[in-house]
Amino acid sequence: MDKTSFIGKHIDYADTPVLWLNIDAFDRNVIRMKEFCNKNSVIWRPHVKASKSPDLALRLINSGAVGITCAKVSEAEVMVAGGVRDLLIANEIVGNTKINRLIEISKIAKVCVACDDEQNIQDISKIASDSNVIIDVLVDLNVGMDRCGVHLDKAPVLAKLVSDLPGVRLRGLMGYEGHVMGLDSDDKRDVSKDVSELISVARRNLESQGFEIEICSGGGTGNYWHSASLGGINELQAGGGALMDVNYMEQMNVPNHEYALFINAQIVSTTVPGQVVLDSGWKTTGRHTGLPKVVSHPDAKVKSLSAEHGMISVDSNHSFNHGERMTLVPHYSDSTVLLHRNLFIVKNDIVEDVWEISGSGALQ
Amino acid sequence: MDKTSFIGKHIDYADTPVLWLNIDAFDRNVIRMKEFCNKNSVIWRPHVKASKSPDLALRLINSGAVGITCAKVSEAEVMVAGGVRDLLIANEIVGNTKINRLIEISKIAKVCVACDDEQNIQDISKIASDSNVIIDVLVDLNVGMDRCGVHLDKAPVLAKLVSDLPGVRLRGLMGYEGHVMGLDSDDKRDVSKDVSELISVARRNLESQGFEIEICSGGGTGNYWHSASLGGINELQAGGGALMDVNYMEQMNVPNHEYALFINAQIVSTTVPGQVVLDSGWKTTGRHTGLPKVVSHPDAKVKSLSAEHGMISVDSNHSFNHGERMTLVPHYSDSTVLLHRNLFIVKNDIVEDVWEISGSGALQ
Numbered sequence: 001m002d003k004t005s006f007i008g009k010h011i012d013y014a015d016t017p018v019l020w021l022n023i024d025a026f027d028r029n030v031i032r033m034k035e036f037c038n039k040n041s042v043i044w045r046p047h048v049k050a051s052k053s054p055d056l057a058l059r060l061i062n063s064g065a066v067g068i069t070c071a072k073v074s075e076a077e078v079m080v081a082g083g084v085r086d087l088l089i090a091n092e093i094v095g096n097t098k099i100n101r102l103i104e105i106s107k108i109a110k111v112c113v114a115c116d117d118e119q120n121i122q123d124i125s126k127i128a129s130d131s132n133v134i135i136d137v138l139v140d141l142n143v144g145m146d147r148c149g150v151h152l153d154k155a156p157v158l159a160k161l162v163s164d165l166p167g168v169r170l171r172g173l174m175g176y177e178g179h180v181m182g183l184d185s186d187d188k189r190d191v192s193k194d195v196s197e198l199i200s201v202a203r204r205n206l207e208s209q210g211f212e213i214e215i216c217s218g219g220g221t222g223n224y225w226h227s228a229s230l231g232g233i234n235e236l237q238a239g240g241g242a243l244m245d246v247n248y249m250e251q252m253n254v255p256n257h258e259y260a261l262f263i264n265a266q267i268v269s270t271t272v273p274g275q276v277v278l279d280s281g282w283k284t285t286g287r288h289t290g291l292p293k294v295v296s297h298p299d300a301k302v303k304s305l306s307a308e309h310g311m312i313s314v315d316s317n318h319s320f321n322h323g324e325r326m327t328l329v330p331h332y333s334d335s336t337v338l339l340h341r342n343l344f345i346v347k348n349d350i351v352e353d354v355w356e357i358s359g360s361g362a363l364q
Numbered sequence: 365m366d367k368t369s370f371i372g373k374h375i376d377y378a379d380t381p382v383l384w385l386n387i388d389a390f391d392r393n394v395i396r397m398k399e400f401c402n403k404n405s406v407i408w409r410p411h412v413k414a415s416k417s418p419d420l421a422l423r424l425i426n427s428g429a430v431g432i433t434c435a436k437v438s439e440a441e442v443m444v445a446g447g448v449r450d451l452l453i454a455n456e457i458v459g460n461t462k463i464n465r466l467i468e469i470s471k472i473a474k475v476c477v478a479c480d481d482e483q484n485i486q487d488i489s490k491i492a493s494d495s496n497v498i499i500d501v502l503v504d505l506n507v508g509m510d511r512c513g514v515h516l517d518k519a520p521v522l523a524k525l526v527s528d529l530p531g532v533r534l535r536g537l538m539g540y541e542g543h544v545m546g547l548d549s550d551d552k553r554d555v556s557k558d559v560s561e562l563i564s565v566a567r568r569n570l571e572s573q574g575f576e577i578e579i580c581s582g583g584g585t586g587n588y589w590h591s592a593s594l595g596g597i598n599e600l601q602a603g604g605g606a607l608m609d610v611n612y613m614e615q616m617n618v619p620n621h622e623y624a625l626f627i628n629a630q631i632v633s634t635t636v637p638g639q640v641v642l643d644s645g646w647k648t649t650g651r652h653t654g655l656p657k658v659v660s661h662p663d664a665k666v667k668s669l670s671a672e673h674g675m676i677s678v679d680s681n682h683s684f685n686h687g688e689r690m691t692l693v694p695h696y697s698d699s700t701v702l703l704h705r706n707l708f709i710v711k712n713d714i715v716e717d718v719w720e721i722s723g724s725g726a727l728q
Binding site for chain 2: 015018095098148149178268277280284361
C-alpha cells in the first residue's frame with residue numbers, strides 16, 4: 001500500500017475494513033491520563049501492547065510519558081527500531097535467545113525487565129556481564145493475580161540476588177493487578193487499595209533491608225484512576241485509555257474518556273430482512289471480550305461476528321445498499337489492532353498520516 | 365528471521381512461541397479428505413482461510429485439490445502471488461476498489477466469485493467488460509445460515525442477470541452451511557441432508573430454466589463427511605481438516621483426522637504452586653472458541669489464557685523449570701495461524717522448511 005496516497009483525503013477513500021484513530025480524541029484521552037498522573041505525582045509509562053505502533057509510542061512520549069511499557073522482547077525490538085529509547089518489558093524474559101536479544105536492545109535504549117526467578121536473574125546477569133552491559137530489573141511481585149510474580153516474603157531474596165550479581169541493577173518492584181480490572185465499582189476500589197498496600201509493605205520491607213527502591217510499577221487501564229492515586233505505585237503502566245474501546249467504557253467503566261479507535265466497514269449483503277452484513281468479522285475486530293459497537297447508525301446493532309462477516313440488525317423500514325459504510329468501535333483494542341497492519345490517523349475525517357502497526361506479529 | 369538457518373535443526377532450536385506443522389500428519393489428513401472426495405465423485409477445493417499460506421495451498425493442489433477457496437480479494441492476491449492459479453473467493457466482492465483488484469487477479473489466474481445482489485453483478489460486469497476479462501460467478505444461495513446468499517426463489521433472477529451481462533459468466537451455485545457445523549451428531553446429519561436437498565432443488569430449478577450449472581460449491585470441515593456424500597454439492601470447500609484443531613476434533617467431532625498444527629511454548633514462571641505459566645496466551649493461540657490443549661504433558665491442562673500468558677495447571681509433585689517447553693494444539697486453527705508470520709514445517713522433530721504466512725493481515 002502506498003500510504004502517502006491517502007494523506008489529505010477523506011477516510012472513506014481507504015478500502016474497508018480500515019482501522020483508524022481519531023487523533024483529536026486520542027490526544028484528549030492522553031491529556032486526561034497524563035494530568036491524572038501529574039496530579040498524583042506518578043510517572044506515566046503507558047503500555048503499548050494494544051497499539052503495537054512505534055509512531056503512537058513516540059506521540060505518547062511527546063505528550064509527557066517517560067517511556068513505554070511493552071510485553072515481549074520482539075515488541076521492544078520494534079519499538080527501539082522505531083525510535084523509542086526508554087522501555088520496561090513488564091514480563092519475564094526467559095532463555096538465552098531472548099536474553100541475548102535483550103542485551104542487543106540495551107546497547108541502544110534504556111531497558112528494564114521484570115523477574116520472579118533466581119535462575120532467570122542469574123542467566124540475565126551472566127549474559128549481560130559477559131557483554132559488558134547492565135540490565136535494569138524490577139522484582140515482580142504477585143499482588144493477587146496468581147500469574148507471574150513472587151510472594152511478598154520472597155521479594156527480598158530476589159532483590160538481594162540482583163544487588164549482588166554483576167550485569168543487573170535493582171530498580172524496584174512491579175505488581176500488576178490484572179485480577180482487579182473486571183471487578184464491580186466498590187470491589188475494584190477496595191481490591192486496588194489492598195494491592196496498593198501490599199506494594200507499600202513490600203517496598204518498606206526492602207527499604208528496611210537497605211535496598212533502594214526507585215520504581216514501583218503497576219496499574220492497568222481498568223483501574224488506573226485508583227492505582228495512580230493510592231500511593232502504592234509511583235509509575236503507571238496503563239495505556240489503553242488513550243485508545244479506549246467498548247470493554248474499557250462499558251465493562252470496566254473507565255471514567256472521563258472517549259472512543260478514539262474505529263473501524264470503517266461496508267455492507268456486502270442485504271438479503272436477510274432486518275439485517276445487513278458487513279465485511280468485518282472477528283478477523284478484523286476480535287471478539288474475545290464481546291461484540292463491537294456500531295456508532296454511525298443509532299438503530300444498528302452487531303448481532304454476531306463470523307470470521308469475515310459482521311451481522312448487523314437494522315430497522316427493517318430503512319433501506320440499505322451494498323457498499324454503504326458503517327463505523328464500529330472495537331470491543332477490545334488489544335485483540336483488534338494486532339490484526340491490522342496500518343492505522344489511519346484521522347482529523348476531521350481527513351487522513352493526516354498512516355502509521356505502521358509494526359509490532360503486529362511480535363510474539364517472541 | 366533467516367528462515368534457512370533453522371532447516372535441518374530440531375524444532376526446539378526455534379524460539380517460543382513457535383507455530384509448526386507435523387507435515388506427515390498433515391499429509392495423512394489431506395489424503396483422507398481427498399480420498400473421501402474421490403469416493404463420492406466430488407471435486408476438492410479446500411479453503412485456505414485458516415492457513416493463509418501459499419506454500420500450503422500449493423501442497424494441497426499437488427495432492428489433488430483442483431484449486432483453492434479463499435475469503436477476501438487480498439487473500440486471493442497473496443495466493444496468486446504465491447503461484448496459485450485457480451481460486452474461488454467464496455464471498456461477495458463489493459465496491460470498485462475491490463472489483464478492480466479482482467480484475468487484476470483474473471488476468472493471471474482463473475477466478476470465481478460469489479454474488480447475491482443484482483447491483484453487485486452489474487458492477488462486476490461493467491468493470492470486467494471494460495477491462496476485456498471474464499469473471500466467473502456462483503450465485504450465492506442462503507441455505508439456512510442467514511448471512512449472505514439469496515433465497516431459493518431469487519436465484520434464477522441472479523442467474524439470468526449473470527447470463528445476460530458481458531464480463532461475467534455463470535458457473536453455478538454456492539451454498540455454505542455454517543449453521544450446521546456446531547450441531548450434535550444426529551442434527552448435523554439431518555440438517556446437512558436438508559441443505560443438500562435445497563441445493564439440489566435450486567440446481568434443478570435453474571437447469572429447468574435452461575441455465576447450465578457446472579459447479580455446486582459448499583461444505584465446511586465440521587460436516588464435510590456429510591455434505592460431500594449427499595449429492596447436493598459437487599465441489600467441496602472444506603479445508604480445515606488438513607490442519608485439525610481441538611474445535612474440529614472435540615466440538616465438531618470430525619472423524620478420522622489427527623492433529624497436525626502445534627505451538628511450542630516455554631515456561632516463564634513457576635511461582636504459583638500447582639501452576640506453570642507459558643509464554644503463549646491468546647495473542648498466540650486465539651481463544652474465540654475455547655482453550656488450547658497441552659499434548660506434551662499428560663497431566664497438564666490449560667486453565668486460562670491472558671494476552672501473552674498461558675496458565676497451566678500441573679501436578680504439584682512434579683517440579684518444572686523456567687525454559688522447559690510444552691506443546692499445545694490450538695483450539696481453532698482459523699483464529700490462531702493469522703497471529704503468526706511463519707509456519708515451521710517439521711518431520712520427525714526436524715525442521716524441513718519454514719513457510720511464510722503471507723496472507724496474515726489480508727483483511728480487505
